[in-house]
Amino acid sequence: MAFASGVNAGTGMENMDAKLMTDIDMSGVTSWTPIGNCVFSWDSNALTISSGTPYKAHFDGQGFTIKNFKLICNNSTAGRAYGLFGTISEGAVVENIKFDSSCSITASPTVQTDCGLVAGLVNVSTVKNITSSAALTYDGAASAPDDVRMTLGMVGFAFATNSDVVIENLVNKGQIVSKNSGHNSKNNAAAVQVAGILGFGTNGI
Numbered sequence: 001m002a003f004a005s006g007v008n009a010g011t012g013m014e015n016m017d018a019k020l021m022t023d024i025d026m027s028g029v030t031s032w033t034p035i036g037n038c039v040f041s042w043d044s045n046a047l048t049i050s051s052g053t054p055y056k057a058h059f060d061g062q063g064f065t066i067k068n069f070k071l072i073c074n075n076s077t078a079g080r081a082y083g084l085f086g087t088i089s090e091g092a093v094v095e096n097i098k099f100d101s102s103c104s105i106t107a108s109p110t111v112q113t114d115c116g117l118v119a120g121l122v123n124v125s126t127v128k129n130i131t132s133s134a135a136l137t138y139d140g141a142a143s144a145p146d147d148v149r150m151t152l153g154m155v156g157f158a159f160a161t162n163s164d165v166v167i168e169n170l171v172n173k174g175q176i177v178s179k180n181s182g183h184n185s186k187n188n189a190a191a192v193q194v195a196g197i198l199g200f201g202t203n204g205i
């Protein structure tokens with residue numbers, strides 16, 4: 001949590017590499033603010049981070065396991081990205097992490113939201129070598145508006161401009177549930193997008 005707070009404060013920690021040195025048990029964490037807590041917009045096929053500080057460095061889990069990470073994404077701020085990381089950007093790398101079956105993410109936002117167990121938004125960055133047994137659940141709130149983007153996966157939303165996004169060797173063994181989404185089911189990029197690996201991905205071309 002101190003690492004998340006340091007990154008989100010924008011004092012330079014967002015540019016620092018980090019490594020896990022042991023398994024992390026998050027059972028005592030009752031309220032989670034993502035590492036790289038950001039709000040962004042995607043309009044006319046251009047992505048803009050409007051507030052917050054994305055993580056921009058190299059996070060290496062070294063094969064260690066995150067346990068009891070239970071994220072409830074009931075977001076009411078349009079454009080916020082949720083996950084262990086909210087937004088990773090500008091060439092960041094997040095790799096070599098395991099999430100066991102004690103972890104879960106439940107998304108029931110009332111506004112446009114991108115939720116990912118690893119990261120809500122991956123912007124010109126890399127996510128690789130991650131295994132998850134966490135349950136992913138989307139439960140559409142009755143008050144959620146129609147015809148807006150709601151994503152859920154190991155990565156919620158991925159965007160590339162003139163550099164690549166790399167999503168490589170992600171393995172999802174967890175249960176995936178999507179329910180009560182009939183109010184927002186249009187067949188376009190402004191609807192509910194739920195998947196095991198990547199909810200929605202596109203680029204600036």
